[in-house]
Amino acid sequence: MKYLPGQTHQLPGGRLHLATYEAQHFYFEVADTVATIILNRPERKNPLTFESYAELRDLFRALAYADDVKAIVISGAGENFCSGGDVHEIIGPLTQLDMPGLLSFTRMTGDLVKAMRACPQPIIAAIDGVCAGAGAILALSSDVRFGTARSKTAFLFTRVGLAGCDMGACSILPRLIGQGRASDLLYSGRSMSGEEGERWGFFNRLSSPDDVLSDARQYAKNLAEGPTFAHAMTKKMLQQEWNMGVDEAIEAEAQAQAICMMTNDFHRAYHAFVAKQKPVFEGD
Structure with missing residues (x-):
């Protein structure tokens, strides 16, 4: 490069x-x-x-x-x-x-x-x-x-x-x-x-x-402008789940979503909703 x-x-x-x-x-x-x-x-x-x-x-x-x-x-x-x-x-x-x-x-x-x-x-x-x-x-x-x-x-x-x-x-x-x-x-x-x-x-x-x-x-x-950490997780799961059965996919998505629930963007979205505002995501 x-x-x-x-x-x-x-x-x-x-x-x-x-x-x-x-x-x-x-x-x-x-x-x-x-x-x-x-x-x-x-x-x-x-x-x-x-x-x-x-x-x-x-x-x-x-x-x-x-x-x-x-x-x-x-x-x-x-x-x-x-x-x-x-x-x-x-x-x-x-x-x-x-x-x-x-x-x-x-x-x-x-x-x-x-x-x-x-x-x-x-x-x-x-x-x-x-x-x-x-x-x-x-x-x-x-x-x-x-x-x-x-x-x-x-x-x-x-x-x-x-x-x-x-x-x-x-x-x-x-x-x-x-x-x-x-x-x-x-x-x-x-x-x-x-x-x-x-x-x-x-x-x-x-x-x-x-x-x-x-x-x-x-x-x-x-x-x-959206929750880019969550977008990356979505992309990863879209690809990984090609080789999974439904039960394995549901478990993998449970783990992925739990990880996303730990992000600051998830908390920002909640507080913005409570305040009736549009969330400003930062990707963390």
Whole structure:
């Protein structure tokens, strides 16, 4: 990672202050405790490269320790979200690698998804236009997705002779839209329209192309003003309970909620309610 001059990014206890982080392969900023990541190669529909994959992975890992970031928005520059792996900078070189090299790459791309899911802050994807291949996985790995009517989401791995089981797609997508619908998209590699995506539950809502990023940022800002410790707990439980039975999930949630009841935010909410005021959460 590269930081602007100065040491203000390093906080005691291993915490980080990422307002000074200078991204090398995409646009990044922190404003009002909301981090915004913009894939910024609009002339190519914002494809990913070996370097941008790795930097995104490392950034999401660092965000887990960022005290100044309470929610995250990811989007693409121009009129598209992300066209997936760059044909010339990734796909071509992959045809020249041996098996250990290929496995190193596929594990690295999977590590990006793991970093996004382990990142405690809610991630909101603002998706316009093309959202394909690894770009569709970035959207899938986010917590909330805002799309547009012209969004075209395609898990097109079979179109290039690969399996649909890429970066966790066969695990995450069926949980989001159902086994049959996921099977359709992963076998065929076809594009899912914005309206279809909203109807199926892939998109939480549709916005106009001019408003999708601002709507996602406003949503993120609202979350950032909420009980962020509790949001992180919600995200953790949403993921952990995939592998639990109902009884185990109920017990895990009992423990999680008891922990949240020890937070200052819980007490602030009670006292604000008694005083007929809006609580001001501080995330502790």
